[in-house]
Amino acid sequence: QLQLQESGPGLVKPSETLSLTCTVSGASISASSPYYWGCIRQPPGKGLEWIGSVYYSGSTHYNTSLKSRVTISVDTSKNQFSLSLRSVTASDTAVYYCARGAAASGLISWGPGALVTVSS
Amino acid sequence: DIQMTQSPSSVSASVGDRVTITCRASRDISVWLAWYQQPPGKAPRLLIYSASSLETGVPSRFSGNGSGTDFTLTISSLQADDFATYYCQQAHSFPLTFGAGTKLE
Numbered sequence: 001q002l003q004l005q006e007s008g009p010g011l012v013k014p015s016e017t018l019s020l021t022c023t024v025s026g027a028s029i030s031a032s033s034p035y036y037w038g039c040i041r042q043p044p045g046k047g048l049e050w051i052g053s054v055y056y057s058g059s060t061h062y063n064t065s066l067k068s069r070v071t072i073s074v075d076t077s078k079n080q081f082s083l084s085l086r087s088v089t090a091s092d093t094a095v096y097y098c099a100r101g102a103a104a105s106g107l108i109s110w111g112p113g114a115l116v117t118v119s120s
Numbered sequence: 121d122i123q124m125t126q127s128p129s130s131v132s133a134s135v136g137d138r139v140t141i142t143c144r145a146s147r148d149i150s151v152w153l154a155w156y157q158q159p160p161g162k163a164p165r166l167l168i169y170s171a172s173s174l175e176t177g178v179p180s181r182f183s184g185n186g187s188g189t190d191f192t193l194t195i196s197s198l199q200a201d202d203f204a205t206y207y208c209q210q211a212h213s214f215p216l217t218f219g220a221g222t223k224l225e
Contacts, residue, residue, distance in 0.1 A: 103211075
């Protein structure tokens with residue numbers, strides 16, 4: 001049974017970098033296409049926003065409005081993938097989710113989410 | 121980017137009612153559309169993929185339809201567990217995009 005678990009700092013100061021790690025259990029992160037690994041966020045009381053996705057090969061796709069600040073990478077040795085969001089502001093406060101997706105099938109499995117607050 | 125427009129933004133219904141939610145894509149996405157259910161305070165759950173395929177374990181009262189730009193999610197007979205927020209998402213191409221959500225209350 002695939003499980004994903006987000007881990008992060010909980011609180012990040014404005015202008016700093018938000019780092020989130022997604023740990024995968026029950027499956028290998030090296031699973032080949034059509035699977036990919038993704039990050040999604042949800043500001044308090046608002047809708048879902050896709051941040052980006054990464055294939056085990058390292059190939060990435062990012063949200064158009066965030067791509068200048070985002071990096072998602074895979075660490076196959078730890079069966080993890082990670083999100084880095086630079087130069088954060090209060091508007092980056094959200095619950096951040098990790099997920100596994102498949103081409104044309106959507107985001108199949110989700111982690112429980114982790115709240116990250118941007119505040120001084 | 122492909123824009124996804126959901127309607128209505130909220131709907132009031134009762135147990136046993138039939139409810140339909142619509143989603144429109146800004147351009148042709150064939151059948152590459154997914155629907156999610158998000159209960160309050162929980163992570164989203166995939167209900168339907170490829171516009172009409174039911175994810176494993178999802179009750180048969182949920183159904184999806186459509187192709188091209190217009191899609192629907194129907195719940196045939198509402199149960200208490202179904203009161204949640206529903207999102208559509210296009211899976212046609214990156215960047216992936218979601219609708220704004222429909223709150224069922």
